[in-house]
Amino acid sequence: MSEETVVPSVPPARKQQQRSIVTQQKLLDAAVEAFSENGFKGTSTRDIAERAGVHHPLITYHFKNKDQLWRAAANHIFKAFTRSLAQSLEQNKDMCPKERMARMISAYVKYARSQPALHKVMVQEASYPNPRLDWLIERHLKPLFDATFGMLVELQKLGVAPPGDPALLFNMIRLSSGGLLALGNELKASSGIDVDSPETLDAISELIIKVFLPGEMPENWKQQTAA
Amino acid sequence: MSEETVVPSVPPARKQQQRSIVTQQKLLDAAVEAFSENGFKGTSTRDIAERAGVHHPLITYHFKNKDQLWRAAANHIFKAFTRSLAQSLEQNKDMCPKERMARMISAYVKYARSQPALHKVMVQEASYPNPRLDWLIERHLKPLFDATFGMLVELQKLGVAPPGDPALLFNMIRLSSGGLLALGNELKASSGIDVDSPETLDAISELIIKVFLPGEMPENWKQQTAA
DNA sequence: CACTTTTTTGTCCAAACTGGAGAAAACGAG
DNA sequence: CTCGTTTTCTCCAGTTTGGACAAAAAAGTG
Numbered sequence: 001m002s003e004e005t006v007v008p009s010v011p012p013a014r015k016q017q018q019r020s021i022v023t024q025q026k027l028l029d030a031a032v033e034a035f036s037e038n039g040f041k042g043t044s045t046r047d048i049a050e051r052a053g054v055h056h057p058l059i060t061y062h063f064k065n066k067d068q069l070w071r072a073a074a075n076h077i078f079k080a081f082t083r084s085l086a087q088s089l090e091q092n093k094d095m096c097p098k099e100r101m102a103r104m105i106s107a108y109v110k111y112a113r114s115q116p117a118l119h120k121v122m123v124q125e126a127s128y129p130n131p132r133l134d135w136l137i138e139r140h141l142k143p144l145f146d147a148t149f150g151m152l153v154e155l156q157k158l159g160v161a162p163p164g165d166p167a168l169l170f171n172m173i174r175l176s177s178g179g180l181l182a183l184g185n186e187l188k189a190s191s192g193i194d195v196d197s198p199e200t201l202d203a204i205s206e207l208i209i210k211v212f213l214p215g216e217m218p219e220n221w222k223q224q225t226a227a
Numbered sequence: 228m229s230e231e232t233v234v235p236s237v238p239p240a241r242k243q244q245q246r247s248i249v250t251q252q253k254l255l256d257a258a259v260e261a262f263s264e265n266g267f268k269g270t271s272t273r274d275i276a277e278r279a280g281v282h283h284p285l286i287t288y289h290f291k292n293k294d295q296l297w298r299a300a301a302n303h304i305f306k307a308f309t310r311s312l313a314q315s316l317e318q319n320k321d322m323c324p325k326e327r328m329a330r331m332i333s334a335y336v337k338y339a340r341s342q343p344a345l346h347k348v349m350v351q352e353a354s355y356p357n358p359r360l361d362w363l364i365e366r367h368l369k370p371l372f373d374a375t376f377g378m379l380v381e382l383q384k385l386g387v388a389p390p391g392d393p394a395l396l397f398n399m400i401r402l403s404s405g406g407l408l409a410l411g412n413e414l415k416a417s418s419g420i421d422v423d424s425p426e427t428l429d430a431i432s433e434l435i436i437k438v439f440l441p442g443e444m445p446e447n448w449k450q451q452t453a454a
Numbered sequence: 455c456a457c458t459t460t461t462t463t464g465t466c467c468a469a470a471c472t473g474g475a476g477a478a479a480a481c482g483a484g
Numbered sequence: 485c486t487c488g489t490t491t492t493c494t495c496c497a498g499t500t501t502g503g504a505c506a507a508a509a510a511a512g513t514g
Contacts, residue, residue, distance in 0.1 A: 014459055014512060023461080037355045042269025045502065055463060060503060062461090123350055126413040128264045133412060141417040164434040167418040168407075172434070175406040176399040183398070185360060186353040190368040191394040207391040207399070211438050214389075244482065247490060272473065282492060287474060289490095 024062050026052040031073035036117035039124040040070055040132060070132060077118050078140045084111050085144075098160045098217045101151055105177060105212075106205040112181040113201055119178035145170065160215040169212065176208050251289050253279040258300035263344035266351040267297055267359060297359060304345055305367045311338050312371075325387045325444050328378055332404060332439075333432040339408040340428055346405035372397065387442040396439065403435050 030052035034043045045066050049056035063069040088107035092100045112119060122141070125133040145167075152169055155161040161169060180187070180195075181204075187193040194200055257279035261270045272293050276283035290296040315334035319327045339346060349368070352360040372394075379396055382388040388396060407414070407422075408431075414420040421427055 017460060017511060019510080020461060039265055039269050042266050044500070046500080057464085057503080057505090058462070066502065120350075120354055122413065123347075123410065124354075126410050127347055127351075129412055134416065137413060137416045141413070145418055162434070162437055164437065165420070165430055167414075167420050168431060168434050171407055171410070171414065171418060171420070172403040172438070175402040175410075179402040179406045180395075180398055183350065183353050183402075185356055186349065186364060186368070187394075187398065189361065189364045191372055191398060193392070193394050193398070203392055204395060207389070207395050210389055210391065211399070214441065242483065242489095244489060246481080250490080271471070273471080284474080284476090284493085285491070293473065 020062075023052075023054055023058060026054060027059060027062060027069070028073050028076040030054075031069055032077050032117045032121070035070060035073060036120035036124065039127070040066075040130075045069070067132075071135065074121065074132075074136060074140065077115065077121065081111060081115070081118055082144075096217050096221060097151065097154055097158060098213055098215075101155060101160075101213060102205075102209045104148075104151075105173065105208055108174075109177045109181070109201055109205045109208070112178040113184075113195060116178075116182045116184060119174075119182040123179075123182065155213065158215070158218060158221060160213050160217060162212070162214065173208060173212050176212075177204065180204065247289075250279075250281055250285060253281060254286060254289060254296070255300050255303040257281075258296055259304050259344045259348070262297060262300060263347035263351065266354070267293075267357075272296070294359075298362065301348065301359075301363060301367065304342065304348065308338055308342070308345055309371075323444050323448060324378065324381055324385060325440055325442075328382060328387075328440060329432075329436045331375075331378075332400065332435055335401075336404045336408070336428055336432045336435070339405040340411075340422060343405075343409045343411060346401075346409040350406075350409065382440065385442070385445060385448060387440050387444060389439070389441065400435060400439050403439075404431065407431065 027048065030048045031043075034048045034051055037043075038047075045059050046056045048069070049059055059066070059069055063072055084107060085104065088104050089100070092103045095103065122136065125136055148170055149166055152161055152166040156163060156166060156169075184195040187195060254275065257275045258270075261275045261278055264270075265274075272286050273283045275296070276286055286293070286296055290299055311334060312331065315331050316327070319330045322330065349363065352363055375397055376393055379388055379393040383390055383393060383396075411422040414422060
């Protein structure tokens, strides 16, 4: 009897219908887009419903209220991103640390292009202190940071990444890729950069790697991991 | 240089009063802050007036309407920034190209810290295509880009900056400094970076320079500029 | 199939907020 | 003191806001 139907996970007395899932998905995608463009305050639930091509009371039905919808949207986008990142890590687990990180950066650049909202949403919320930002940090950002931090420190020890605060390094890489692609609308007109071209994406990844991972791997790096 | 009558459209038959100037300034500062936090659509003129501690019809009086106020606010912030940048260039015109660019980056980092709105406003407008973005690019971004582009190309020729698309390089530097500081609210909690500490600012500048201008100046660089 | 739950539709609301207008008062430069 | 400049106060007409709710439609289940 609890009204805590956060999204789709309390009492499945009966199976959730397919059209319901579709509606939720459409709403989530639309919400991500709208929130990333206009921020939480600047986005109306009606705008979201319209983008999703759905009647707006469905938001109340599926997500309770605007705040819950925002959270669900954030989970939605980070879930997809985390999956993509984990996949990259899995595929390259046998590579050397530099190559592994390089491919992770490439994967990030590609993802940021297909889903610039990932970065935009964070920027929108970070533009002034608010409870959603805290939630976002604890729930999504910190885990991501923690997972990458160790890799960067290792690369510094190996002389691949430049010395300096690894936290700064991490965020600069993040901004040079995600932040850059989030500016897509601007870059073409201001600097002649076309982020829609695959060659540009490759050039971005390449440059980031060259700049942030300039060193070569030492030849004997396997020693430390070997049994 | 034509003095832009950004504010009052009619020439003053009598001198502008001091309190009027103060009001305009307060409104501009408040507008910059509000627009940078919530974007154009998400900001109301009443919100701006309230932040400025001023009655809201004064916006109509001084700036005609919301759109004009936004433009005046953009001019306001870019004017201050351009002044700060020109000052850095002037002070270091006798330095070698690398040092000149390094100090410019430092100046930018410092400015971005004291006025993170500079970057935020651009991000807000770039989040979806709109006429203000076009205006911003033509009026402020492109001139800035053009002024810096040549310096970067020269540094690449000298082997100081890494090869690759200079436009990408420019924007990565911009994001690693301005974009990073615009995330100030987030960085402390997510990565333990305190952008309020002067040491952090120095570390940021230093890292950017080390990473984006890794090469040393050749000893004979004076040849080409000497008459 | 009948039945019951899930999902969608259509309508409504009360309140807040929107950008802006305009008269009149207050102020200050000359 | 005079008169243009600036501010205050009040008003408005329209839109938008997030959300409530009953009833209809659709679909899973036995």
